[in-house]
Amino acid sequence: MEAGDIENLTMFNYSYEDYYDDGHVKYLCLETFNFNTLSGAFFIVIFIFSLFGNTLLLCVLFIYENLKNVTNVFILNLACSDLIFTGMLPFWAVNHLHHWIFGDFACKFKTALYYIGLYSSIILLTAMTVDRFITVVLHNSPRIPANRLRCAMVSCVAAWIISIAAAVSDAIKVEVVSSHWNSDLFCEDASDKISLNLGYYLQVSLLFILPFTIVVFCYSAILRTVLQASNRKRYRTVVVVFCIVTAFFICWGPYHIFIFTDAFYEPKGCYAIDRFNMAYYISRILAYSHCCLNPLLYMLSQKLRRHLLQLLKCNKDTRNHRERGNGLSSNVSHNVAFTTKSSAVMLDEPSK
Template identity: 30%
Template structure:
């Protein structure tokens, strides 16, 4: 067979016994000056992720482990004196610990560039990652609802805030979190890609059943934000009318809780929706910008678990004295108040009987 020449006969048309030859010039096809579209280059994005993600994940892991671990130790030590708010804060800290304990796996994945822990670990790390995420969100909702009923319906709900009711509510929240995390357990898998072995949510399953983007946005942002805004908008007028020196500090605390939650999680949720709605015709530069924004906002959102101990626990005077007492035992050289000053016997009041003063303390816990 002879080589194909530059001028190839394309069509042969016969009319009235006359053969007409139509030729097409393909010479320009071999012109070296013609440039063809190249694949979307992501080397800069990968280099950025290999430095940015492990650094931030490591900081979140260390700070989140210390802060939430201290909350668990303090509340577990005084478990006989804990109420529904304390138990909710304890479960919230456990949720955040479960969440941050999965970050070293993803940090290693970012540094190495591939998943080296196998398929079972891929599924279980994703499973516990989302359990920590959803349970943390659900316990924040429970803390908000508990504060609402304490302030708005203090005398009515006093007899219902028992130990058995607290345990039952906690179990229900954990059960809901497990159920919400089952799709990542089922559809997460290890895949062989061009850059190496990767662990993530099955892309085909995500296209057929887009659970993750909607679950994160609805259960992780819209639901808790709606509950916070609805409850705290009812709480704030009541607090303002109370005769308490602490009311202004508590009002500022409530505003900080809502604003911090929105600022840390809203950008990440917006990027997730934009990623889900992108099409195959998305330009390379826009796709890289979106992936860069998703990387940054995801890490910023994850740092919110480090703020939970500060927002929900460390601002309470009773909790601070208990934490100082515990730290003084562990680290005697730390310059903390003396044991006599740290005694919280003077803080053991009834949040139901003395409503005007103790309600603000309950909210600030």
Template identity: 30%
Template structure:
């Protein structure tokens, strides 16, 4: 563990509602200089309930994403381009969730792990956050090219899609560098330490940049790509009356929809908070408290996302269910008669045999 780096930290920053190890927020003062300071309120949801939630999410993510990785790797000889993307998505979600127990512990006792581990855990969380979103955007582009243009492009070839995934991981590593550089264990005017960006005094503009970066490249740009690609993909499928392909696309659409439902509320609240902090929206104590409460609540919804994709595969993905039952039958956990009763799924390809989307 590294040594604690204890710097002076404005008490107003601590009560801004943004001094939270999960936020991509600015930590700018929550009060206006020409007004009476807002008295801090207890804005947190019961922290022990939050700890239990994070632990449950970690366990579900660990089991679910491990099973997804197992099924894909066990059937790697027949896995599709989309399966390669989903394998990397499962890895990202798994490592993201594995950081949650550390953050949960810090909710109760403050940050007690030192500056070095603060940087490491923050960086892992940030890299996996970016990579999962960028991989979802890549899946949407792959489906768009395969179905709308019916073309076999480089990213649709299974032996080359690995390089696309590597590129997304490298991009995530680069985008997360500010967190690695600036995160540190800092001490507010309170006994506990926090894992937070240490950018010194009078750095409000830099903190805004640190907030806008993940909102732009970790949400807005990938979301626009997904909406564009899936909009045209759906139109093509309906115009061609390709019913079986509609069913094959259900898993991918569900994954994107869940991502949207989990992260859109948090990003909308965060964007509103940014507008208020840049004084484009008038800041009041009541508005500050409301936004801080909303950030705490929507943040939990966002972290829940890391364990939901395997649940989607289990309930919607015919290929995933069959693959899992096949493994279980191999080791005698289910009977071969039960496996036969479930039936083998029909694998539907788009423009090539390597673009099945029925995970």
């Protein structure tokens, strides 16, 4: 189970365990709503939309866009990160709808997918923001496009190496354990409470607060520069990247807040437990839904929308391909070459 997840204690119609200070009497509280079923259903829906949207996005990038463009490189890696995170959702949905039935290896594999997708998304978004900051504010982007592309690729490789290394470390800690109340199995971190709390603090600090601080600083300077510029159209990339980064922190922010809160706060009474768990489950659904949100944000680009329509119109693409194969006029070939060249920079501003 991921960091911050509240253990699902089930016994017949009871699901929450509460301890009162008055004599340390233990009470079982009746669950008012089955959030496990609701979460499992949402995870299936998110999986379908994310798989479809990110697959279409990858097809558009590979068929119509120039992958030697820096922004395209970051978007490609973010789409891969979302797909990796998406691969975790079916396991998690079954776990909520029933219980863990896949064994110990699948438990570690699912956890690794979760953390690889989460860590890589944060690092890639931060790197993309820093790239915008250097280009727009400092005007220190390499004059040779190949150098800037090389820097972006190094950043992406570093993001994957760090994410995989950290995810493997987290996956080793999880195992399949039995419920305290029945024979149901759960995939969760078996570490002691002190280690779990330390992990929560480190996760929130290094993977949310620090990137959030960097992003706020960079975009404060970027927006100030854009507002002072005479030609704001050339900074259209900033708008798209800003929406992508903002959506990530809006989706994952409440979830990380609950991770931090759960480490030291223990609600007292059935009503408090019920409200706390309700807010927690909603924040987790919002966080997991982020993986299917990015393809929609990329549609802010008019060029990407046009490419997507071209991809979906299979008959038109087939006819154009047949015309190119028959080698019609040189003007047609020239127009196709010009269109391809003009779409090489999907979102970047014109060269200075």
